[in-house]
Every structure is written in C-alpha cells, then in structure tokens.
Amino acid sequence: MEILHMIFIAPFLDMAALPDLFFQGLWDGFVGGTLYALLALGFVLIFKASGVFNFSQPILMVLAALALVSFYEMGINPWISVALVLVMMYVLAFGVERLILRNLVNQDGNILFMSTIGLTFVIIGSAQWIFGGVPSSMIHAELGLSLIHISEPTRRTPISYAVFCLK
Numbered sequence: 001m002e003i004l005h006m007i008f009i010a011p012f013l014d015m016a017a018l019p020d021l022f023f024q025g026l027w028d029g030f031v032g033g034t035l036y037a038l039l040a041l042g043f044v045l046i047f048k049a050s051g052v053f054n055f056s057q058p059i060l061m062v063l064a065a066l067a068l069v070s071f072y073e074m075g076i077n078p079w080i081s082v083a084l085v086l087v088m089m090y091v092l093a094f095g096v097e098r099l100i101l102r103n104l105v106n107q108d109g110n111i112l113f114m115s116t117i118g119l120t121f122v123i124i125g126s127a128q129w130i131f132g133g134v135p136s137s138m139i140h141a142e143l144g145l146s147l148i149h150i151s152e153p154t155r156r157t158p159i160s161y162a163v164f165c166l167k
Helices: 002-017 019-050 057-073 078-104 109-131 156-166
Strands: none
Touching: 002 019, 019 057, 019 078, 057 078, 057 109, 078 109
C-alpha cells in the first residue's frame, strides 16, 4: 500500500508543497513532446516522399548529436561544427536514400522493415566504432543556448518512482 501512495499520491503532495515541481514537470513534458513531434514529422516526410517507412531515422538524429559533440571536442568552433554536421547528415541521408531506400520502393512490407532495421544496426555499430561508447554532454552553452531550470530537484525518489511506473 505504501508503494501505491508513493506512486500515485506523493507526487501530487510534493507539487502542492513545491509548485515549481509542477512547472518543471510541465516544461519537461513540453520538451519531450516537441522531440517526439519532430521525430514523427520526420517519419511522415520520409514516408510521403519515398513510400518507405524508415526505422533508421531516429538513430540518424542521435548520430548528428554525436557528431556535433565530437567535432566540438576536436577543437572546431561550435557554429562551424553545426555547419559540418548539417553537411555530413545531408550527404549521409542522400547516400542512404540513393543506395538503399530507393531500391525498396514498392517492396513487400517485411523487406522494408528488415532493411531499415538492419540499417539502424549498421549505423549504431558505425557510430560506436567512430565515436566510442563514452557518454558525452551536449554543447548547449557553447552555442549560446541555455537550459531552463525551474528548480533544483528535491525529493526525487517518489517522482522517479511515478515516472518509472507510468512509462
């Protein structure tokens, strides 16, 4: 019974005691939803343009972020790194479309599914080989972007349980 209280009631009591937690959760939900909307928009644009549902598209977003951080860590100016990543991703996307996806138009759904999933694994393996498996932090401050901190995390445990159980 205690675990149910911690999951379903304690987060709301925390929000009443600390209203900034509510706004932090609202902002986090907005940012997460925006990322999902951009991802969905990418799926729709690729599918409408080519007739292929490309399951490797999300990992291309991760690859762009890894390349941006890696270029910056090599000592390249952050804004030049952004330009290099845009060019790199354009060339990669053009190559994937010409070499792989164009041949898959009007194919059986199973072939499309397995081909794009296979492409995802190739991209993941290549990214780990090129960039390594070491976590890096994003370079938002170097690009002049700021993170919005509504509050410092307090009493994270009940909220973490709630988020874990709701996902």
